[in-house]
Amino acid sequence: MAACNDPIPETTLLDYWARDLNDAESERLEEHLFACGDCSERLNQLAAIGSGLTSLVRQGRLSGIVSRALLNRLQRDGVHVRMYSLLPGETVACAVFPGDDLVVTALRADFSGVDAVTLSVTGAAGTSIAQFDDVPLPGPGGEVFYVTPAAVVHEMPSTRLHLTLASAGGSSVELGRYVLEHSASEKSPG
Numbered sequence: 482m483a484a485c486n487d488p489i490p491e492t493t494l495l496d497y498w499a500r501d502l503n504d505a506e507s508e509r510l511e512e513h514l515f516a517c518g519d520c521s522e523r524l525n526q527l528a529a530i531g532s533g534l535t536s537l538v539r540q541g542r543l544s545g546i547v548s549r550a551l552l553n554r555l556q557r558d559g560v561h562v563r564m565y566s567l568l569p570g571e572t573v574a575c576a577v578f579p580g581d582d583l584v585v586t587a588l589r590a591d592f593s594g595v596d597a598v599t600l601s602v603t604g605a606a607g608t609s610i611a612q613f614d615d616v617p618l619p620g621p622g623g624e625v626f627y628v629t630p631a632a633v634v635h636e637m638p639s640t641r642l643h644l645t646l647a648s649a650g651g652s653s654v655e656l657g658r659y660v661l662e663h664s665a666s667e668k669s670p671g
Contacts, residue, residue, distance in 0.1 A: 485519040492548075494524050499550035500557070544633070546600065546616050547626050552585065563631065566624075567644075569657030576664045581631035588625045590646055590656040592618050597649035598656065600625060604642055615649045639665040 489510065496502050497510050514521050547555075556562055565575050566587040577584055588600070595618060602611040616625060625646060642661040648654045 485517050487513075489513060489520045489523070491523075491527070492550075494520070494527050495548065496550045498524065498528055499554035501550045501553060544611075544629050545627070546613050547585075547628050549624070549626065552626055552628075555583070561631075565661065567659040567661075569646075569659065572660040572662060574662045574664065577631045577634040577666055581634075584629045584631050584634045586627045586629075586644065586659075586661065588627065588644060588646055588657065588659055590625075592623060592656065595648045595656065598625060599647050599649050599653065600627060601645045601647075602627070602642060603645075604640055610642070634663070635666045637663055637665060639663060 493502075493510065497507060502510065514524060552562070561580050561582045562585055563575075563577060563581045563583070564585040564587060565573050566589065567573055568589050575584070575586075592598070597615045597617050600611075600613045600616060601609070604610050613627075618625070627644070640663050642663060644659040644661065646656040646659075648656060
């Protein structure tokens with residue numbers, strides 16, 4: 482198979498697979514895919530990975546940062562998502578409920594002039610819970626989607642989580658601080 486002279490970017494293939502392109506974009510892409518074995522194979526590999534992600538979510542094994550396209554596809558595949566959306570400086574009460582598969586925290590900020598960010602998540606007394614470096618951004622109007630398995634959140638005690646977004650790279654600039662006030666799930670008597 483000959484290598485493609487004008488390969489379709491991975492993000493565009495993901496958007497196509499997730500059905501997040503409009504009809505005109507899809508038609509243009511399909512013309513290329515029908516003529517290009519290399520890009521078609523890359524799409525098939527992406528689709529195989531995507532199918533496995535739904536299984537991983539249901540097993541409580543997917544956490545980190547995801548794209549909106551992937552989140553939309555997971556929801557279309559029947560994954561139950563609990564979403565909390567925050568602006569810089571906001572504190573939001575949150576919890577997980579029976580039937581939830583995934584808890585998503587959508588962080589908004591002014592991403593103008595920023596290509597990638599670092600997300601830091603800390604708990605009580607500044608204890609580091611997670612850090613994600615060099616997370617690429619979809620564009621200036623985008624959001625960063627931080628996902629955690631609902632099963633993990635279900636086991637957490639009531640706590641306050643601090644999330645900080647900063648521009649990635651040498652001249653790190655804080656873009657936003659966010660607070661989640663998590664209320665523990667009531668345990669069933671056993």
